[in-house]
Amino acid sequence: xxxxxxxxxxxxxxxxxxxxxxxxxxxxxxxxxxxxxxxxxxxxxxxxxxxxxxxxxxxxxxxxxxxxxxxxxxxxxxxxxxxxxxxxxxxxxxxxxxxxxxxxxxxxxxxxxxxxxxxxxxxxxxxxxxxxxxxxxxxxxxxxxxxxxxxxxxxxxxxxxxxxxxxxxxxxxxxxxxxxxxxxxxxxxxxxxxxxxxxxxxxxxxxxxxxxxxxxxxxxxxxxxxxxxxxxxxxxxxx
Numbered sequence: 342x343x344x345x346x347x348x349x350x351x352x353x354x355x356x357x358x359x360x361x362x363x364x365x366x367x368x369x370x371x372x373x374x375x376x377x378x379x380x381x382x383x384x385x386x387x388x389x390x391x392x393x394x395x396x397x398x399x400x401x402x403x404x405x406x407x408x409x410x411x412x413x414x415x416x417x418x419x420x421x422x423x424x425x426x427x428x429x430x431x432x433x434x435x436x437x438x439x440x441x442x443x444x445x446x447x448x449x450x451x452x453x454x455x456x457x458x459x460x461x462x463x464x465x466x467x468x469x470x471x472x473x474x475x476x477x478x479x480x481x482x483x484x485x486x487x488x489x490x491x492x493x494x495x496x497x498x499x500x501x502x503x504x505x506x507x508x509x510x511x512x513x514x515x516x517x518x519x520x521x522x523x524x525x526x527x528x529x530x531x532x533x534x535x536x537x538x539x540x541x542x543x544x545x546x547x548x549x550x551x552x553x554x555x556x557x558x559x560x561x562x563x564x565x566x567x568x569x570x571x572x573x574x575x576x577x578x579x580x
Contacts (some may be wrong), residue, residue, distance in 0.1 A: 518574030563572030
């Protein structure tokens with residue numbers, strides 16, 4: 342029996358996906374990106390870091406550009422043409438004013454109807470959540486409200502011409518899901534390929550499951566909970 346309600350992108354024309362690192366969108370989120378791009382929805386990615394501290398045995402100065410290049414390839418696979426990577430410090434993200442301002446700037450620039458991010462809970466489905474994921478989620482919640490308030494970060498209006506913008510939806514992945522976004526077999530396959538694009542990063546994680554097994558499992562389990570073949574569980578919040 343289906344336990345998750347369907348979430349359909351009615352009246353959603355633009356989506357901004359905000360995550361901490363290269364590869365964060367590739368654990369199911371890229372399937373939704375591919376699905377919505379195929380429907381004509383404009384999907385953009387904002388990554389707060391280049392993930393430069395993500396490989397223990399490789400210098401960050403090499404890892405950052407390598408992971409950024411892998412993310413660009415992953416975006417091309419699912420049809421995302423707008424990718425912005427900030428230079429905030431990997432592993433040391435904070436939900437502070439600097440981070441909120443950077444996210445609010447992107448929201449005002451892209452003017453999304455929906456913002457997608459990862460769970461900010463300490464306990465996530467895979468275990469204790471990464472500090473960067475938690476900080477990104479909290480900062481994103483605050484920045485959605487900041488972006489809608491012309492008196493918060495007024496310099497974005499005065500210096501950059503970025504007027505206030507209200508995003509209608511916050512879509513949280515892996516966060517106490519109540520709904521699910523159905524995706525096609527083709528979108529599932531593209532999601533698998535997008536995770537495979539992070540080849541050098543995954544090679545440094547010997548215990549990481551095979552992308553096909555991992556993505557198929559996430560989307561099949563989500564589909565079973567939503568009464569369809571494949572789906573990504575989410576928690577939608579109307580802002």
